Amino acid sequence: MVNVVEERVPARKVFGLAVPALGVLAAEPLYVLVDTAVVGHLGALPLAGLALGGVLLSLVSTQLTFLSYGTTARTARLHGAGRRAEAVSEGVQATWLALAVGLVVLGLGQLFAEPIASAMSGDEAVTAEAVSWLRIALCGAPMILVTMAGNGWMRGVQDAVRPLRYVLVGNAISAVLCPVLVYPVGWGLEGSAIANVVAQTISGGLFLRALARERAGLRPHPSVMWAQLTLGRDLVLRSLGFQACFLSAATVAARTSTEAVGAHQVVLQLWTFLSLVLDSVAIAAQSLIGAALGGGSSRKARGVATQIARYGLIFGCFLCAVFAALSQVLPHAFTSDPGVLGEIPHAWWFFVALQPVAGVVFALDGVLLGAGDAAFLRNATIASAVGGFLPMIWASLAFGWGLTGIWAGLSLFMLARLGFVLARWRSGKWAVVGAVRA
Known part of the structure; x- marks a missing residue:
């Protein structure tokens, strides 16, 4: 670069x-x-x-x-x-x-x-x-x-x-x-x-x-709507990759045990909530990156991308520390079942450790979405799902790894996505200037 x-x-x-x-x-x-x-x-x-x-x-x-x-x-x-x-x-x-x-x-x-x-x-x-x-x-x-x-x-x-x-x-x-x-x-x-x-x-x-x-x-104007649908196709396929992963995880958890699916639900809902917090920064990135590139300034777009990625990392580290400190308290707010409480730690520490990774990934997702780089995000998500999450999820079912296997699969998925978006960000190929992305 x-x-x-x-x-x-x-x-x-x-x-x-x-x-x-x-x-x-x-x-x-x-x-x-x-x-x-x-x-x-x-x-x-x-x-x-x-x-x-x-x-x-x-x-x-x-x-x-x-x-x-x-x-x-x-x-x-x-x-x-x-x-x-x-x-x-x-x-x-x-x-x-x-x-x-x-x-x-x-x-x-x-x-x-x-x-x-x-x-x-x-x-x-x-x-x-x-x-x-x-x-x-x-x-x-x-x-x-x-x-x-x-x-x-x-x-x-x-x-x-x-x-x-x-x-x-x-x-x-x-x-x-x-x-x-x-x-x-x-x-x-x-x-x-x-x-x-x-x-x-x-x-x-x-x-x-x-x-x-x-x-x-x-x-x-049908031509404009068609262009919007073309971009939408890539985002829909990306979303389908997410759905395949999370539906598979729920299915495997359900086939593991009642306690496992309960624990998975608790930790997954916390993951989803924190994703909203981190995604708000990504939405800001979409607007700012698009405006910078539309204004013809790839230099400003790169600067904002670096800034947003840093904010995502800081927020992720903060959330990691908070939920590590709450590990003995917060699960009791969701359930009093001893079996479910016993299963939660198998997912909890993956969830905690992934927050800094998620912070950077979601931030750079926002950067690339703002740049209109949806085709890359589609390919990266599908590759991460097929090469990381799904094999680990189904191996977890086959070998009885339970929640540990499921959340290890999520970790592979997030780490693969991190590798893809970091490489793309560093390459600068996403920073295509102009009022309309070619």
């Missing part, structure tokens, strides 16, 4: 983007917790239906995050080049795409909700509850995707506060509405689904209003 003098940005600018992004990322899990607490008092069967239906709905949104991340990358470049109107126009096209894909998801979901839920559950009563909830909740799919697109273009123009406000307004109203519809109104589990749709409709409507106020042209 050619040595160049690197530029930085003020830390307050990074965290001015990262902190609101963290709020947006955390809003949905917090709402799900409220929803779970409300439905949980209806009994075990409705709660099981919500759990299954919620997993299926979240799979849809997880696979379509390109509407957020891909839009940020493209919009940020145009914003950095001083072409705000065109940047907002990217948001318009992403919103049209979101509405179209959302309607397709809604239609297919209504057709296939029952057979998919039945295949996953194997219990007719749970399947019926899940399908009842899911078919209503899917009516919010177009607005879920509009919200993703809205987050994407607003982050691209470095407006991080309004997305947080829009998401919080929708979720707060729904959190109040959910218990009212479930209990006094008497709609039960279906009331929870209706409250979910209300939240998505309010948030999506606020993003639509924000676009209208920009006075951008609202006509669809």
Whole structure:
């Protein structure tokens, strides 16, 4: 790599983007917790239906995050080049795409909700509850995707506060509405689904209003949407690599023992939560890197990349120290079962040791996403999964390594990804300048 003098940005600018992004990322899990607490008092069967239906709905949104991340990358470049109107126009096209894909998801979901839920559950009563909830909740799919697109273009123009406000307004109203519809109104589990749709409709409507106020042209441009889909294809395939890994891990844990799957769930939920914290820095990186490259400054992009990677490492080391100190206390907040508590240490120390690695990996993921280097990230994720995680996971099942084998597989996956993103970062090949990445 050619040595160049690197530029930085003020830390307050990074965290001015990262902190609101963290709020947006955390809003949905917090709402799900409220929803779970409300439905949980209806009994075990409705709660099981919500759990299954919620997993299926979240799979849809997880696979379509390109509407957020891909839009940020493209919009940020145009914003950095001083072409705000065109940047907002990217948001318009992403919103049209979101509405179209959302309607397709809604239609297919209504057709296939029952057979998919039945295949996953194997219990007719749970399947019926899940399908009842899911078919209503899917009516919010177009607005879920509009919200993703809205987050994407607003982050691209470095407006991080309004997305947080829009998401919080929708979720707060729904959190109040959910218990009212479930209990006094008497709609039960279906009331929870209706409250979910209300939240998505309010948030999506606020993003639509924000676009209208920009006075951008609202006509669809198929060529732009096709370019967004091309970037989206790589991000979807990358996401499928993650899903294959984590579904395999859950399957192997379930076949190990009841205590093992309980322990895996506890540690995995903590891993997921901390991933949100670290990912907020990556989202800031997407916006700043895209703007730097769009403005024609590879030197600034390299400087921001170094800065973001350093922040990720510092945060990761801090989290490592905190959760190492909490190892004897925190697991008891999640379970009192002696068997589960006995299994948790087999995963816990991998989880703790991986935090600095995760900090750097997520930070550099954000850098490369901001640069639009999605094809590389796709290949790196799939190679890491096929060459590291999946063989170790299934060997763990074959040889009875339990949680130790599962989390060793996750460690191989993360270390392989670290190697790939560090090599790419050092090469500088990602730093392609211009308002649009060639």
